[in-house]
Amino acid sequence: MYSAVKILAVCGMGLGSGLLLRMQAEKALKELGVQADVEVSDMGSARALAATADLILTSEELAQQLGGVKPRIVTITNFIDLREMVEKLRAAIG
Amino acid sequence: MADPGPAMGETPLSGLLPPSAIRIGASADDWRSAVRASGDALVASGVTEDAYTDEMIATVEQLGPYIVIAPGIALAHSRPSPAVRRAGISVVTLARPVEFGHRENDPVRLVVGLAAPDDEGHVTALATLADFLSDESRREALMTATTANAVRAMVVDFETKAASAR
Numbered sequence: 305m306y307s308a309v310k311i312l313a314v315c316g317m318g319l320g321s322g323l324l325l326r327m328q329a330e331k332a333l334k335e336l337g338v339q340a341d342v343e344v345s346d347m348g349s350a351r352a353l354a355a356t357a358d359l360i361l362t363s364e365e366l367a368q369q370l371g372g373v374k375p376r377i378v379t380i381t382n383f384i385d386l387r388e389m390v391e392k393l394r395a396a397i398g
Numbered sequence: 399m400a401d402p403g404p405a406m407g408e409t410p411l412s413g414l415l416p417p418s419a420i421r422i423g424a425s426a427d428d429w430r431s432a433v434r435a436s437g438d439a440l441v442a443s444g445v446t447e448d449a450y451t452d453e454m455i456a457t458v459e460q461l462g463p464y465i466v467i468a469p470g471i472a473l474a475h476s477r478p479s480p481a482v483r484r485a486g487i488s489v490v491t492l493a494r495p496v497e498f499g500h501r502e503n504d505p506v507r508l509v510v511g512l513a514a515p516d517d518e519g520h521v522t523a524l525a526t527l528a529d530f531l532s533d534e535s536r537r538e539a540l541m542t543a544t545t546a547n548a549v550r551a552m553v554v555d556f557e558t559k560a561a562s563a564r
Contacts, residue, residue: 316461319517320475320524324467327525344517346477347461364501365464381502383467384532 309340309397312357312375314366318346324383325361332389338397359396409485411523411530412554419443419488419511420546429463429498429506430455433474435490436511445486446513453479454511458498466500471531475512482513485520487527489549491541507541530556 311329315322322344329342345353347366354360354373362370364379378392419439426432437451453476458465466472488511495505510527514520530553531537543549 316457316464317475317477319477319514319520320473320512321465321467323517323521323524324473324528327521327528363464363467365462369461382469383473384471384528385468386532 309338309359310357311340311342311359311361312350312353313342313344314347314350314360314362314370315344316347316366318344318349321363321383322346325380328380328383328386328389329361329393331386332393335386335390336394336397338393340397408522409519410557411487411526412550412557414485414487414520414523415489415550415553416443417546417550419445419486420549421488421490422543422546422549423493424490425493426496429458429472429496432472432490432492432496432498432506432509433458433511435492436472436474436488436509439488439490440486440511440513443486443488445482445484445488447481447483450476450479450481450513453477453481463498463500463504466498466503466506468531469503470495470505470507470537471503472498472506472509473512474509475514478515478517482515485514485516485523487512487520487523489540491543491549508537526557526560527553529560 313322313325326342333340357375360377367377367379424435440446454474457476490509495507
């Protein structure tokens, strides 16, 4: 029995693009058949929450500002393109 | 998510996007005026006060153009604040595309304004809007709509079909 992957969706404010990332990630994970918990975080709390996450999802811009964190960072360019999310998550954890 | 329908306290997209929050062919010379147009539409629909529009602009000044979430689409928003009266969404199509400084998704033709008093009540609406915009033909139909009521009708139609398909 594997424990679920912990994914942190990071955005600036924690309620706009991060929510979109979470929704898309949940759809993509279902398609990939991967068990994971996806949590949304704003930039302010991302570094602390990253300590217990397996993977971070965010934009290229915010990834640069996030700097060095323990989990692997997957950057998403098109937040409403499910294919991009599926392919990048497949490559990272699939 | 396991729950197929809107959860308690969740407002559907049609409930957060009245015709007064939709602007067609707005003129904007730069990203600030494009964001301002989406903020003005939120103010016009009674959802926010002007201060929230400034907060949306400040968000981009602080964190950069990450709000350009897809090619041609910006999701202008800030955090919950006293200037947000309730959850609401605005849709502004631009007369001319505007550069936000995003490496891949510029130029922006559509600005979606989002105001939320908390981090949950707008989840269903945002999910519906993302689904609507994920299809290129629907996106083009929205971009070429000539009236706010036409945009609103597309959204309501999409939402109704999505609900009956569940």
